[in-house]
Amino acid sequence: xxxxxxxxxxxxxxxxxxxxxxxxxxxxxxxxxxxxxxxxxxxxxxxxxxxxxxxxxxxxxxxxxxxxxxxxxxxxxxxxxxxxxxxxxxxxxxxxxxxxxxxxxxxxxxxxxxxxxxxxxxxxxxxxxxxxxxxxxxxxxxxxxxxxxxxxxxxxxxxxxxxxxxxxxxxxxxxxxxxxxxxxxxxxxxxxxxxxxxxxxxxxxxxxxxxxxxxxxxxxxxxxxxxxxxxxxxxxxxxxxxxxxxxxxxxxxxxxxxxxxxxxxxxxxxxxxxxxxxxxxxxxxxxxxxxxxxxxxxxxxxxxxxxxxxxxxxxxx
Ligand code: A2R
Ligand code: GDD
Numbered sequence: 547x548x549x550x551x552x553x554x555x556x557x558x559x560x561x562x563x564x565x566x567x568x569x570x571x572x573x574x575x576x577x578x579x580x581x582x583x584x585x586x587x588x589x590x591x592x593x594x595x596x597x598x599x600x601x602x603x604x605x606x607x608x609x610x611x612x613x614x615x616x617x618x619x620x621x622x623x624x625x626x627x628x629x630x631x632x633x634x635x636x637x638x639x640x641x642x643x644x645x646x647x648x649x650x651x652x653x654x655x656x657x658x659x660x661x662x663x664x665x666x667x668x669x670x671x672x673x674x675x676x677x678x679x680x681x682x683x684x685x686x687x688x689x690x691x692x693x694x695x696x697x698x699x700x701x702x703x704x705x706x707x708x709x710x711x712x713x714x715x716x717x718x719x720x721x722x723x724x725x726x727x728x729x730x731x732x733x734x735x736x737x738x739x740x741x742x743x744x745x746x747x748x749x750x751x752x753x754x755x756x757x758x759x760x761x762x763x764x765x766x767x768x769x770x771x772x773x774x775x776x777x778x779x780x781x782x783x784x785x786x787x788x789x790x791x792x793x794x795x796x797x798x799x800x801x802x803x804x805x806x807x808x809x810x811x812x813x814x815x816x817x818x819x820x821x822x823x824x825x826x827x828x829x830x831x832x833x834x835x836x837x838x839x840x841x842x843x844x845x846x847x848x849x850x851x852x853x854x855x856x857x858x859x860x861x862x863x
Contacts (some may be wrong), residue, residue, distance in 0.1 A: 565768070620665075672687065672694050722762040762829055766851040
């Protein structure tokens with residue numbers, strides 16, 4: 547089987563490649579840009595095929611897909627950081643929506659029909675009312691950032707290409723996920739990295755934080771990539787599935803778990819620059835539909851995920 551992972555140099559893509567390599571019998575293709583950092587896939591670089599491609603460039607995407615003729619595509623490449631989407635809304639919408647359009651159009655024009663997984667997001671739900679929790683796939687989408695809008699666009703474009711052209715598109719809405727290799731700007735990594743630096747005396751014993759009141763539903767990335775695989779094996783084209791643990795954690799609790807893993811005495815300081823123009827207050831999901839379709843359930847406890855993430859940063863601080 548030939549599998550293409552867009553976004554293989556990123557957090558989720560690199561873990562998905564690890565997972566597929568363990569399965570065996572799969573040729574893995576990934577894309578890189580000339581300035582891509584390849585640290586996340588350094589350990590597997592001789593076992594995967596990397597090809598140059600920018601997802602925003604239709605001709606580059608078409609040539610890539612024509613060469614590989616993949617059986618499955620995991621479309622993970624994206625501008626994935628919510629705050630950046632306020633500073634660079636156009637780049638976010640272009641990369642995420644037009645990038646995906648380029649994949650669909652290439653597949654359509656080449657008259658191939660691989661299974662395509664689209665990495666949507668819990669951010670698509672945005673503002674969720676108390677009585678709508680835990681959120682089901684049928685909940686209204688009320689996105690609160692340009693990033694969230696871009697993911698709604700990706701999601702609906704996936705639906706439309708399935709309906710109009712019969713493309714084998716399966717949409718997943720992943721709730722928050724973390725673990726080793728998580729980009730340093732995202733909350734768990736940001737806090738863990740600061741703690742690791744404090745331990746090495748490279749930062750004063752003060753941790754800088756944003757909105758600690760938000761509530762998020764976390765899954766370990768290693769469970770998340772298993773779910774993405776199962777989505778392509780057992781999910782139904784045209785359908786959309788929530789992937790989540792079903793448990794909400796206040797960001798303050800996340801910070802407290804991490805602080806318990808260190809002996810350092812650390813002061814907490816709110817940083818107004820880390821506040822968002824509008825932050826989604828609470829996202830906790832219901833993944834019954836996905837669990838019933840695939841038998842998936844998350845296995846790694848969140849505390850273990852945070853421990854592994856802190857160790858990851860300790861090795862790098
Ligand atoms: O920045 P790069 O060159 O290392 O590649 C990133 C890739 N990417 C692109 N690839 C090709 N052309 C582009 N114009 C382009 N822009 C970004 O997407 C990297 O490999 C990946 C993003 O990785 P992370 O920021 O670590 O995201 P993560 O957490 O792995 O998220 C995966 C998916 C995304 O669609 C999120 O929106 C969703 O899960 O939550
Ligand atoms: N990044 C960050 N830094 N977030 C903070 C901080 C901080 O110092 N302090 C509090 N937070 C809060 C944010 O305001 C947000 O409510 C929550 O922590 C999570 O923020 P992020 O880790 O940046 O993730 P996200 O929820 O915005 O988006 C991530 O999850 C989505 C759902 O899976 C990204 O991975 C998206 O790409 C993904 O779609």
